[in-house]
Amino acid sequence: EVQLVESGGGLVQPGGSLRLSCAASGFTFSSYWMSWIRQAPGKGLEWVANIKQDGSDKNFLDSVKGRFTISRDNAKNSLYLQMNSLRVEDTAVYYCARDTPNKKGHGYWGQGTLVTVST
């Protein structure tokens, strides 16, 4: 059974940093692109970043470029999102999701972890 479990969310002040983790199991992690997708309270879904199977290609939402970094450790079946210079508007539930091959959407999602940026 495919499982994605996020951790690392919490309350942080504006300008602060946070590192999210996603532990994957039930599939060959190293064979899939992986994404982070977020949802602000009461709002819609917003793709944040994704990373290629071997980490050699990464893409980011314009508003997080230069502030967020995505990485993965295939030996540990883990995905990460390093978030720096956090802003109030980054407050959201952050989901880890597995990209489906050939851009057929995201077939599996974690339960999400809440990041709150506030004073």
Add this chain to the structure above:
Amino acid sequence: QSVLTQPPSVSGAPGQRVTISCTGSSSNIGAGYGVHWYQQLPGTAPKLLIYDDSNRPSGVPDRFSGSKSGSSASLAITGLQAEDEADYYCQSYDRSLSWVFGGGTKLTVL
């Protein structure tokens, strides 16, 4: 402002048919990229409902169907049931922005 445009809400009585539209542009849906639909029940993660315009993952009832024409797509739900009450999102790939979503549509079963 989402890249893909959906109506904020739709509603229907049990047993009825409802449709949810999703309008994009020549850089995403109109460029030939597939449209995917997600169902998000309250307090849960989104679930893939339709992929590549009209395909259902295993386990999704055939009451749910998708279609695409030009730069627009639609999700249809027939035989509406109370448990279908949820938020629905369309998604596609965009040449310049990577993955993009619609703003979401809240389905109310009357």
